[in-house]
Amino acid sequence: MDDVSLNNQQRRTFLGVLLAGITAVLGAVFAWPVFRFLAPREQTGASALVRIARKEIPVGAAHFFNFQGRPAVVLQPAPGSFVALTAVCTHLGCIVKWVDDKGEFLCPCHGGRFSAEGKVLGGPPPQPLEAYVVTLEENDLVVGRAV
Helix, strand or coil, X not given: CHHHHHHHHHHHHHHHHXXXXXXXXXXXXHHHHHHHHHCCCCCCCHHHCEEEEHHHCCECCEEEEEECCEEEEEEEXXXXXXXXXXXXXXXXXXXXXXXXCCCEEECCCCCCEECCCCCEEEXXXXXXXXXXXXXXXXXEEEEECCC
């Protein structure tokens, strides 16, 4: 009987360790997104400016690019007028799409609509798209925050 109880004890110990390991892995998998959401974003200085050739943005068209690690868009609604915005919807963080024929941004997740200036036109987004400073230097657009 001692051998049977020893085997049962070994099985219980093994199952306990296995369960603890699985619980630890699942806990880490679920905790990581929460940590990334709550952790402050990296802020970079003036080196975070992005240069885009002016000829890449025709009138009425949008040009998507990455700005400080996030999707952004610059467009030319009128000749010589440039607007740079975040391409992340303020509702749930989906990436907005430019609709040429309507001249507005559309969020594919829940139908949020934004004007070419980033203002909310309809749908669930609570705030407009964040705008970035755009300056013209020679034949390049420089996108970034004012220093």
